[in-house]
Amino acid sequence: MNVTGSVVIAASPDAVWAMGGDVGNIADWVPAIERSHLVGDVRHATFAGGGDATERIVERDDAARWYV
Template sequence: MRKTPISATAFVAAAVASLAAMAATPALALNVSRSAEIAAPPAKVWAAIGDFCGIGDWHPAIEKCVPSKKGDKDIRTLSLKGGGTIIEEQVSRSDDRHNYTYTILEAPLPVEGYKSTISVRPSGAGSKVIWVGEFKAKGAEDAKAEATIAGIYEAGLKGIADKVK
């Protein structure tokens, strides 16, 4: 088999086409999931955390939560300790299944397209609280965005455990 040399022009054109195809490929969504076992029944845990704006009562980073409406959607404006504001919209909830899903509308976080669900499930004699999120990194490396969200979830889960004691 005889090899045909490729011209420099053809090589550059192929490289440019390859880079253009990679740039046009959407970034893959990142996923973060954290959970905690809580020594209380699901109904008690849900009563403590199920209110959409109740996050101000159990998450240590939240100074206050102000509820509002946007059409028929519940909105919460979170004032962060140390400054900063996050605005989130609840997109679904099930009190029967002990979960709600929300999106971030505005935030100083290194994420975009953020959607998250927090849920409470039976686990042995107690409960398991599961917090999962999907998003893309924005203005930061993927690992930094994942670490930021993981830290938020871990602090929140500890706050839930402390509140439900």
């Protein structure tokens, strides 16, 4: 499954990447996720209504500000 999206954020790219690039703390900026953490290259998330998910972060480029 591929999920993509875009949004305009009124902040500098560095400020946005400081938050969004911290893949283990996705719960800090995605309201539907209650808790999250990273173990190695696997992100664990618990959804606010129940349910858990894991995702493997397979690629990352901080200079270009993206991850897969």
